[in-house]
Amino acid sequence: MTTTPGTGVTAATAKTAAASADESKKPTVDYESFLKLLTAQLRNQDPLAPMDASQFMTQLAQLSTVEQSMRSNDTLGKVLDTLKSSGMRMDMALLGRKVEVESNQLSLTGGKAEAAYTVDGQPASVKLDVLNAAGNVVYSTPGALQTGRQVFSWTGKTPSGGTAPDGLYTLRVTAKDKDGKTLNTATVVTDTVAEVRSVDGATKFVLKNGATVDSGAVLSAS
Structure with a gap:
């Protein structure tokens, strides 16, 4: 059985590249978009030239890094909010003094x-x-x-x-x-x-x- 790549694969590849370009413009990393991009890349890859296993592992590692980065950002944001709240309470202690x-x-x-x-x-x-x-x-x-x-x-x-x-x-x-x-x-x-x-x-x-x-x-x- 012979499979010939058609224009659909090319369009999907172009769409994936465009999505990647849009992602790079965001000020913060979007974990969900990264996951969707990787899934689309696997679904639309050329059957005659599938993704190399080492390349796939590299992207999975990047996915893990993105997830950790997002969680770290959330944690840091919560810490910052706590510090701001604590600082405001300390400042309120000067009221009337x-x-x-x-x-x-x-x-x-x-x-x-x-x-x-x-x-x-x-x-x-x-x-x-x-x-x-x-x-x-x-x-x-x-x-x-x-x-x-x-x-x-x-x-x-x-x-x-x-x-x-x-x-x-x-x-x-x-x-x-x-x-x-x-x-x-x-x-x-x-x-x-x-x-x-x-x-x-x-x-x-x-x-x-x-x-x-x-x-x-x-x-x-x-």
Whole structure:
């Protein structure tokens, strides 16, 4: 009995190749598609040139690897979800507590605002500017020329003799060394956590003064 391969085998082979190309475009491995592809390849192979046994074993090994990979991905996904849930519970523990955060958002309440700042290096000049929501400077003063942590206090008084309204302001610290080179600075404020939010999988803390900071900005809690 003689069997002659016809156009059906060629079409099936082309279809299999097209399916393989589509699979390669997927961002993750699809175990079910891999199994269907292997089954179709066996069903439509050329009877005059059957698949080599070693090649078949190689593909079975690949199938096993794909299955293990899918199971590992599922396990890792569950572990990640657990860690996120655990991290969120830990973040919720800061609700209502006073925290020290790296932020330049300064709150003026009842004629009192306070923040701390540090300068990376020995400053020859330090300038402190308080900006309102529109980005306009409402108060300026020279800063301390010492190294280490420094405290800035503001009563809300403006150069014109008026008083700035209560609200959220920005503290800008500009420091330069003796050669006129700008030095890195960091600003720290202390406030109470009023709200904990999860935004795109990341935790955000809303402070009592209205500022929103990342969880990584929290330096200490009391």
